[in-house]
Amino acid sequence: MxxxxxxxxxxxxxxxxxxxxxxxxxxxxxxxxxxxxxxxxxxxxxxxxxxxxxxxxxxxxxxxxxxxxxxxxxxxxxxxxxxxxxxxxxxVGVPDQSAVLLGLLMLRGPQTAGELRINAERWHRFADISSVEAFLDELRERSAEKGGPLVVLLPRAPGAREPRWAHLLCGPVDLSAPAGGGAEPAAPALQARVEALEAEVAALRGTVQRLCAELGLPAGTPTGGG
Structure with a gap:
């Protein structure tokens, strides 16, 4: 079985x-x-x-x-x-693509379908997010004869745009207490956004310094300073 x-x-x-x-x-x-x-x-x-x-x-x-x-x-x-x-x-009796998604959920914790597609790149290349969602839906609707559901869709965390999926291989997930992991799974996306902004600021700073040098102005002079 x-x-x-x-x-x-x-x-x-x-x-x-x-x-x-x-x-x-x-x-x-x-x-x-x-x-x-x-x-x-x-x-x-x-x-x-x-x-x-x-x-x-x-x-x-x-x-x-x-x-x-x-x-x-x-x-x-x-x-x-x-x-x-x-x-x-x-x-477990699942197809290759479903195994990839379950493996990623076991390694990285709850993730959105979009995060799963990105994180699966080295394992398996999914055509689009809808294909990821199709396999997740199959795992969620797995019949009792086959052993029951293997994933669950978590309640959307406050401030999150997309709900996250979690695996059930270690037993039921407490759906009433998503707050403990509410902000953490969004951290990688937030970190990437912060890094992108920092890189943009650094590029702008370099441009300002170059223009100041060309115009003969001291770099970093406060605006409105005497």
């Missing part, structure tokens, strides 16, 4: 280990399957991870052993160290 998160939800450690294997299979295929050390390094990355975690070797190994019992990962022998690879699509 396909994986049912209501009967046996994944732990946070299991979700991080599983999604890391899913990511590295697509982004660094030459070094995949992964050794335990590579799994730990991938799980504890400081970028493209929400939340940032600090798993030990023992915690990652425990998660791998549990996922193996769920048929979501398996061991392969290669070189001197044992290596691991995921079996997500077959174990």
């Amino acid at each position: 396909p994986f049912d998160p209501t009967a046996r939800p994944l732990t946070a450690n299991e979700a991080r280990v599983l999604a890391t294997l899913m990511e590295k299979a697509r982004t660094v295929p030459d070094s995949y399957p992964l050794t335990l050390n590579a799994v730990v390094t991938g799980c504890n990355q400081k970028t493209t991870r929400d939340p940032v975690m600090n798993l030990s070797d023992a915690e990652a190994q425990e998660a791998l052993d549990s996922l193996k019992l769920l048929s979501m990962v398996f061991e392969t022998s290669g070189g001197r160290a044992m290596r691991w690879e995921h079996n997500f699509q077959r174990a």
